[in-house]
Amino acid sequence: MSSASAANGPHCTxxxxxxxxxxxxxxxxxxxxxxxxRSLSTSRQICLRPVESGYxxxxxxxxxxxxxxxxxxxxxxxxxxxxxxxxxxxxxxxFLRQAGRYMQEYRDVRKHHxxxxxxxxxxxxxxxxxxxxxKLGVDAAIIFADLLLPLEPMGLPFEFQAGEGPVVHHxxxxxxxxxxxxTDRADDLAYVAKAIERVAAHFDDRLGVIGFCGSPYxxxxxMIEGGGSRNYVYTKQMMYGDTTAWRVLLDKxxxxxxxxxxxxxxxxxxxxxxxxxxxxxxxLTDYRDYAFEASxxxxxxxxxxxxxxxxxxxxxxxxxxxxAATGADVIGxxxxxxxxxxxxxxGHSHAVQGNLDPITLFAPLEVLELRVNEILRSxxxxxxxxxNLGHGxxxxxxxxxxxxxxxxxxxxxxxxxxx
Numbered sequence: 001m002s003s004a005s006a007a008n009g010p011h012c013t014x015x016x017x018x019x020x021x022x023x024x025x026x027x028x029x030x031x032x033x034x035x036x037x038r039s040l041s042t043s044r045q046i047c048l049r050p051v052e053s054g055y056x057x058x059x060x061x062x063x064x065x066x067x068x069x070x071x072x073x074x075x076x077x078x079x080x081x082x083x084x085x086x087x088x089x090x091x092x093x094x095f096l097r098q099a100g101r102y103m104q105e106y107r108d109v110r111k112h113h114x115x116x117x118x119x120x121x122x123x124x125x126x127x128x129x130x131x132x133x134x135k136l137g138v139d140a141a142i143i144f145a146d147l148l149l150p151l152e153p154m155g156l157p158f159e160f161q162a163g164e165g166p167v168v169h170h171x172x173x174x175x176x177x178x179x180x181x182x183t184d185r186a187d188d189l190a191y192v193a194k195a196i197e198r199v200a201a202h203f204d205d206r207l208g209v210i211g212f213c214g215s216p217y218x219x220x221x222x223m224i225e226g227g228g229s230r231n232y233v234y235t236k237q238m239m240y241g242d243t244t245a246w247r248v249l250l251d252k253x254x255x256x257x258x259x260x261x262x263x264x265x266x267x268x269x270x271x272x273x274x275x276x277x278x279x280x281x282x283x284l285t286d287y288r289d290y291a292f293e294a295s296x297x298x299x300x301x302x303x304x305x306x307x308x309x310x311x312x313x314x315x316x317x318x319x320x321x322x323x324a325a326t327g328a329d330v331i332g333x334x335x336x337x338x339x340x341x342x343x344x345x346x347g348h349s350h351a352v353q354g355n356l357d358p359i360t361l362f363a364p365l366e367v368l369e370l371r372v373n374e375i376l377r378s379x380x381x382x383x384x385x386x387x388n389l390g391h392g393x394x395x396x397x398x399x400x401x402x403x404x405x406x407x408x409x410x411x412x413x414x415x416x417x418x419x
Contacts, residue, residue, distance in 0.1 A: 077092075077139065077140075077205060077206070077207060077208045077270065078090070078092045078139050078208075079092040079094065079139040079140040079207070079208030079270075079271070079386065080208050080270050080271060080308065082351060082383070082384055082385065082386050083208075083271055083308040083310065083329050083330050083351055083384075083386065084308060084329065084351070084384075085349075085350075085351050085383040085384035086383060087383055088383075090409070090410060090412070090413070091376060091379065091385055091386070091387050091409055091412065092139035092140065092208075092386050092387065093138055093139055093386070093387040093388070093405070093406055093409040093410075094133075094136075094138040094139055094140040094141075094142065094208075094210075094386070094388060095136065095138065095388060095389055095392075095393055095402060096142075096312075096358075096388060096389050096391060096392040096393065097392030097393045098132045098133065098136060098138065098142065098393060098402075099128045099129055099131070099132035099133075099142075099144050100132075100392070100393055100395065101395035102393055102394070102395050102396065102397040102398075102399060102402075103131075103132060103135065103399055104399075105128075105131045105132075105135070106128055106131075106132070109124065109127070109128060114160070115146065115160055116146070116159075116160065118144060119144065119145050119146055119149060119191070119192070120191050121191070122191055122192075122194035122195040122197075122198060123195075123198065125143065125144045125145065125191075125192070125195035126144075126195045126198035126199050126202070128144040129141050129142070129143055129144045129195070129199050130198075130199060130202050130203075133203075133207060135399070135403075136402055136403055136406055137403065137406050137407075137410075138207070138406060139207060139208060140207055140208035140209070140210050140271075141199055141203060141207050141208070141209055141210065142210040142211075142212060142273065143192065143195055143196050143199060143209070143210065143211055143212065143264070143269070144195070145192050145195075145212065146166075147212075147213070147214035147218070147219065147222075147275055147277070148166050148168075148214070148219070148222060149189055149192065150186070150189060150213065150214070150219065150253075150256050150257060150260055151168065151219070151222070151223060152188070153182065153185035153186060153188040153189060153256070154181045154182050154183070154185070154252070154256055155180060155181055155182045156168060156170065156172070156181065156223060157169065157170075165227060165228050166222065166227055166228070167226065167227045168222065168223060168225075168226045168227060169226070171223065171224055171225065171226035171234070172220075172223040172224050172249065173224065173234060173238070174242075174245070175242060175244070175245040175248075178245045178248050178249045178252070179248070181249070181252050183252050183255045183256050186256050186259035186260050186263065187259075187263070189260050189263060190263060192211075192260075192263065192264060192267075193263040193264055193266065193267035194267070196209060196211055196264055196267040196268050196269050197267045197268055199268070200267065200268030200269070201268075208270045208271060209268055209269050209270050209271075210269065210270070210271050210272070210273055210310075211261065211264030211265065211267075211269030211271070211272050211273075212264075212272060212273040212274070212275060213257045213260055213261055213272070213274060213275070213298075214257075214274070214275050214276075214277070215274050215275060215276035215277075215279065215291075215294075215295050215298070215311075215313075216250045216253040216254055216257065216291070216294035216295060216298060217250070217276060217278065217279055217282070217290075217291035217294065217295065218275065218276050218277045218278045218279065219253055219257075220235065220246075220249050220250060220253060221235045221278050221281075223249070224238055229278075232278070232281045235281075236286075239286070239290045243290075246290065250291075250294035251294070253294070254294055254297050254298050254301070257298055258298060258301040258302070261298075261301075261302045261305065262305060265302070265305045265306070265307050269307065270307060270308075271307055271308050271309070271310060272302045272307055272308075272309050272310070273309075273310040273311075273312060273332075274295070274298060274299065274302075274309060274310070274311050274312070274328070275312055275313075276291075276295065276311065276312065276313035276316075276323075277313065277314055278313075278314075279291065279313040279314075279316060279319065279323075280313055280314050280315025280316050280319070281315075282319070283318075284318050284319055284322060287319050287322055288322060292322060292325070292326070295311070295323075295326050296325070296326040296327065299311060299326040299327055299328045300326075300327060303327070303329070308329035308330065309328045309329050309330070310328065310329065310330040310331075310332055310353055311323055311326060311328035311330070311331055311332065312331075312332025312353065313332070313334075314334050314390075314391055315334065315336065316333075316334065317334075317336055317337050317342070317345075320333075320342060320345040320346050321345050321346065321347070323346075324345075324346045324347055324350050328350070329350065329351060330350065330351040330352065330353050330384070330386065331346045331350050331351075331352055331353070332352070332353045332354055332355075332388070333346075333352055333353065333354035333355035333390065334354065334355060334390035334391060335354070335355050335356060335357035335358075335360075335389075335390030335391070336390070338378055339352065339354060339355050339375050339378040339379060339385075340378040340379070340380070342354070342355065343378075343379075343382075348382065348384075350384070351383075351384030351385065351386065352379075352384065352385060352386070353385075353386040353387075353388045354375075354386075354387075354388050354389070354390050355375060355388070355389070355390045356371060356372065356375060356387075356388070356389050356390060356405070357371070357389070357390055358389045358390065358391050358392065358393055358394055358397070359394070361389075361393065361397045361398065361401045361402060361405070362396075362397065362398070362401070363401075365401070365404055368401060368404065368405065368408070369404075369408050372387075372405055372408045372409065372412075373408070373412060375387065376409065376412045387405075387409045
């Protein structure tokens with residue numbers, strides 16, 4: 001929050017004097033309010049007050065049974081409050097890829113269903129999502145889905161091949177290929193929304209529910225490369241050599257992803273996370289020139305729906321400040337730099353998420369606890385830290401170590417800073 005905002009008291013992002021989203025967007029462009037201090041829904045606003053610490057003291061929490069001020073813990077889940085940089089009783093925690101092959105319950109489901117089958121059957125996707133969140137005791141449940149699901153309604157089928165991952169059989173390589181892509185079938189992804197409805201109904205207000213999508217750059221790269229890549233040669237050839245086709249492709253993706261996120265928000269997602277998994281393949285200049293504007297438009301479009309946005313990429317140390325310029329409420333940090341260093345790059349007017357190395361989950365518990373506490377100390381109790389990994393849980397990870405991290409985060413308190 002700016003010093004001017006702090007001096008003028010609580011800062012609300014939704015201005016009732018502005019009758020429509022276009023007017024609010026105009027206010028965003030002029031800097032009249034900060035886009036990351038976002039209301040939880042279009043019908044309810046959340047105001048922020050300046051806070052020195054992200055942890056609420058006893059006086060804040062005990063209201064004698066009476067409804068407290070706007071900073072009452074009843075006003076949003078712990079996870080959503082942290083996304084909005086509001087004070088919390090403790091740091092919220094969840095994990096990237098928390099429903100996955102490291103968990104026996106998930107492996108049991110996979111014995112009978114492919115990954116895509118789970119995604120497309122709402123009852124299965126909800127079951128996998130709920131089971132993982134409850135077994136770990138985390139503060140948020142991210143819907144079980146796959147980044148590439150939006151490719152299919154755009155006319156680009158894909159499949160998962162053993163040992164190869166996702167494969168797009170007819171990659172997008174020319175302007176004609178881009179022109180053929182459809183943008184009018186986002187409703188085909190309603191099965192993800194139905195799964196979110198089940199998860200939201202199950203948890204009610206006990207946990208935050210996270211929907212997600214891939215970023216325009218990352219999905220465009222999958223479309224062009226036809227699958228995973230080390231060098232992104234075809235992607236960068238289009239970027240540099242046919243910039244018009246490249247921008248049309250990103251424009252189409254923004255349209256489809258916006259509607260996909262809208263389905264998720266309408267179904268009950270409290271927060272949307274945008275995964276820019278491959279953005280670390282870009283230099284800062286190329287990110288600015290070829291990817292930033294599309295990501296920014298998607299971030300702002302989702303925020304117009306009234307929910308916070310988490311923007312996460314891998315190997316992004318040199319891109320963090322520019323990623324923050326999208327206006328995303330929360331920036332996800334990988335493990336390659338200390339959390340406090342990354343937060344300074346992002347700016348303290350944003351929340352951050354991270355940033356334990358996922359392989360640390362294989363360490364002895366005493367080493368694991370040292371690393372967890374190091375991250376929590378780096379956050380220093382500042383409002384807006386969500387504990388997570390710097391990337392997803394890998395298949396061989398011991399479940400008990402993931403559960404131990406949850407306990408460590410729960411037990412950490414601000415007074416532990418001097419421990």
